[in-house]
Amino acid sequence: MGITTWLEQYGYGLIFMALFLEMLALPLPGEMMMSYTGLFVYEGKLNLVLSMISASAGVTAGVTLSYWIGYKLGQPFLRKYGHRVHLGEEQLARMNVWFEKYGDKLLFFAYFIPGVRHITGYFCGATRMPFRKYAIYAYSGAIFWVCLFISLGRVLGPKWEIYHQSVNRYMIIFAIASALLTVMIYVLKKYRQRMLAGSIVLLTKGIHHFHSLGKVRFLVLSAFAALVLFVSLMLGLIQDFLAHEFNQFDEVATYIVRSLFGPDWHNLMNHLTQLGSIYLYGPLIAAAAVWIVVGASDKLLELSFLFWVVIGGEWLDDGLRLLFHRPGPVAAGFQLFNTFPSEETLTSITVCGFSAFLILRHYKNGLVRVLVVAAIIFICLLIGVSRIYLQVQFPSDVVAGYVFGGVWISLNVLLLEILRMLPANKRFAA
Template sequence: MGNLTSWLEHYGYGLIFLSLFLEMLALPLPGEMMMSYTGLFVFEGKLSWLLSMVSAAGGVIGGVSLSYWIGYRLGQPFVAKYGHRVHLGEAQLARLTKWFEKYGEKLLFIAYFIPGVRHVTGYFCGATRMPFRRYALYAYPGAIFWVGLFITLGKVLGAKWEEYHTTVNHYMIMFGVASGLLAVVIYLYKKYKGLVQAALMDLLSRGGSHFHSLGKVKFLLLGAFVLLAGFVSLMLGMIQDFLGHEFSQFDEVASYIVLAGFGSEWHDQMQLFEKLGTFAFYGPLIVVTAIWILFRGHNRALELIFLIWVVLGGEVLNEGLRMIFHRAGPTGVGIPFLYTFPSKETLTSLVVCGFSAFLLLRHYRNHAAHLVVPAVVILLCLMIGISRIYFGMQYPSDVAAGYVFGGVWVCLNVILLEVLRKLQNQNAR
């Protein structure tokens, strides 16, 4: 690595551009390591963050564009015959063909996070005559996101980069895999939407004869089922990691990133977000939601009962979970009853804000609101959790567990509410 840092110090942006350009042509060069060291140099003031981003993104975009046109001009037979020289042999070509048939061009965006795939997708897409505009639509934003993420992480980690880079790369690969799975789910839903809906309706119909005509609600239920499955999977994984005492490295790296990314100048804002994680904020929000239900709700009594049930049940769930897992937080050392797994604040914020947003939007047809409100809820809940880490009140794993357990509780109750609502409407006819 001494040669790499020496070359980077001497040749700077030109080396960044050239190395990533050549890597995208399938040369065996360490792209993530180059970008992470670039971030480290940005941290040390030796390079400009903006110019580093432009150089890295330009190199990747140039490389994937050239590889596309090479594949396009030479054609699939040539690539199949000589592609092994750039790690694109017949086996890789068949595998990529199968992946693109299943997952579509969205694979281009996440392919940068999958070792061995990002180097050959340009050749493959050109050889298979994918329209260049469609190729660029996914490949270029993916390139910018990939280089931006690694350079920024290198900048944030700073002097701790060499200590943490292996762990960060591990989580980046996990992120790529998770993104790929999400893309698969979305693709399969779009392609087999009719079959999935029919299967869901058949499953629901076994519970009662009234579910055969759910109408538009079936889309809401399907989305809630997908989210519930994802949260349950994460929940089981977190419980397994908790029992195996495997959170220490994650907590150390995540805490360092939060503290490095949000310096002392964020102190006042973090105090505000910390207060938003208390009943002083949730109380008025619950009242506003209840008033909204009274004026706009279609099943007022049912929705009010569920609002109370979800909020109080979430509190009981949180207290029970923290007593079961029995882990003292960073400020709870020596204090026997201060347990922080899962985080009460993140679980409650997701439960109250998430379910309230669902009830508020359930009878409001403004499309902009349906995009803005969920984004605000996600950002608010995220910053509430970051504030707990920022002030050393909870571990990052506590915060993440709060989101996951809260997500399970919200999705479960959304499904139950919609099913009961439909039953109530059917019985009223």
């Protein structure tokens, strides 16, 4: 009897039980169950809200039970047999301390990695992570995981069986990248001073006289880490471009965007394209320039970088598109050429991002900073989604624009902060 037959007969009860048992480390295909559930929702055989509630209840019940099993039985078992796998009392104590401090951050992403999600509950219980902390991250991650896969199954509909392997792979890559980013943030926080000293010496080539605040030093290190991350992504994109490996990603991403936003969104998407134009960039650049003139101490330096990032970003974009020379998709008999990377997303991330950085660097209100950053990210995403929806650019073009723009903006933030630390007489020496 196949999974679809079982799902037709037992419905929500099967969803609950399958995910409950999978969280106890039984070898059950959780993503497949949720994706078929989404397919049944698409076909009208199941209710979306009830399906998500059943799946969320099953997975949270499973991770709760696995935690308490690990809590009650895990440490005695490890004390008795752990030395055989190099997990003696001393190693277990160190692991408890580390996992209690930092392991909770990884729980949210663990559900996307097969094999890892099955043991996190037992491990968190065995390491005596406080249940309240465990529940916050484990429950939110589990509910997000099930809702995402059910929604994907509903969006993909009858094409789910064609795309599900690609979607699963991208979800695993996303989870691993998120976990690595979490580890990177932890390393930055713990070894910040040591890494700052080394990176500053390396980047300034042994300059002996620099003056900076702790905030500036942290900005230098953060910009350097962002530059390394974006350069790594850029090299991977170039490699995939040269190997012609974007076809499946473009097909899946375009289908998902077109399915999420139906024909009724067409007029709005046409209007959203105006966000990637001078109508947005002009006032934003002007506002950043006025803010620098009014409130910045290094007016000449910041104004120079503002206009250099804008103008240089345009030159970079033109050069890259001529270099890669990739024709865009054909939509309604119309085709753009040289669309890799996307001009709109590269310009949006550089102009909006750098202008916001210059404005917020001197602004003290933390809530306003968070809201502005969220708004910039949202606007840049809307610009990219509109290009994909209107099928004037491939999703890989859009992603490449974000990545190449991230390289450009992080490089210039890094250079700006390094120059800001130099004594003024050396910076502007004739």
